[in-house]
Amino acid sequence: MSNMDQEKAIAARLSDISSVDTAIILGTGLGVMEEDIQVNKIIPYEDIPGFPRTSVKGHTGRLIFGSLENHDIVAMSGRFHLYEGYTPKEITLPIRIFKLMGINNLFISNAAGGLRPDLKPGGIMLIIDHINSTGQSPLIGPNNEEIGPRFPDMTKPYTPEFIRKAVLVAKDENIDLKQGVYVQVLGPSMETASETRMLRVLGADAVGMSTVMEVIQARHCGMNVLAISAITNNNDPDDYKPAPLKKVIEMAGVAGPSIIKIFKGVLRDISN
Numbered sequence: 001m002s003n004m005d006q007e008k009a010i011a012a013r014l015s016d017i018s019s020v021d022t023a024i025i026l027g028t029g030l031g032v033m034e035e036d037i038q039v040n041k042i043i044p045y046e047d048i049p050g051f052p053r054t055s056v057k058g059h060t061g062r063l064i065f066g067s068l069e070n071h072d073i074v075a076m077s078g079r080f081h082l083y084e085g086y087t088p089k090e091i092t093l094p095i096r097i098f099k100l101m102g103i104n105n106l107f108i109s110n111a112a113g114g115l116r117p118d119l120k121p122g123g124i125m126l127i128i129d130h131i132n133s134t135g136q137s138p139l140i141g142p143n144n145e146e147i148g149p150r151f152p153d154m155t156k157p158y159t160p161e162f163i164r165k166a167v168l169v170a171k172d173e174n175i176d177l178k179q180g181v182y183v184q185v186l187g188p189s190m191e192t193a194s195e196t197r198m199l200r201v202l203g204a205d206a207v208g209m210s211t212v213m214e215v216i217q218a219r220h221c222g223m224n225v226l227a228i229s230a231i232t233n234n235n236d237p238d239d240y241k242p243a244p245l246k247k248v249i250e251m252a253g254v255a256g257p258s259i260i261k262i263f264k265g266v267l268r269d270i271s272n
Helices: 003-015 031-036 093-100 160-172 193-202 212-220 245-268
Strands: 022-026 038-044 062-068 071-077 105-114 124-132 177-184 206-208 224-234
Touching (some): 003 093, 177 212
Parallel strands (some): 022 105, 177 206
């Protein structure tokens, strides 16, 4: 069976479970958002033939089918990372499957280190653009025209209408929603002080180890994208402090309720 045939087979199996219009990726420590989903069915990743497995604490590794704000959704509780040894193609397999299921909207959350002084732990940042600092792409290799074009446009990788809606929801909910540019690094080592200075010079506002591969694939698939970072630590190169995973998960949990309020508000404003 070819990779495409396998992806179609998985999509067909999952499509039989629920008619979904929106997929949500829950980042490190952001499982708190599961509490707002009216769950219909849960499928562990290991029960899906050919699906990757997650190996990182804070990523439970299951697909959650349910409803949120009168939308049928599927949430990925746990994602995959380059530093786990997966290829970009393997990391983004769920995105292609979602597209084959007929899903057009992708909401993404992640945990990130703030590179600006105003990006404090427990806060959130709406991603308006990104920098790919991994040197990798899920689109390398032969292109599948059934999925998307050889050279997908990336002038607006994050859907402007979703950004506008998110800003309005944050205002209505009295949420301090910052905006900025996210940079994905390879990981798993954290950035040095000098690397942090370099990322600032490049124009990044927050740094993490996920999301960009998924967004590239989603845009290749023609999907609408909304992404928000939970700021879990502040990378101040002049007063650099460690960011242990326990603290990252704790601060992501603080930011999670604000992210889900924005996701829910945007969903309310999207026609089924």
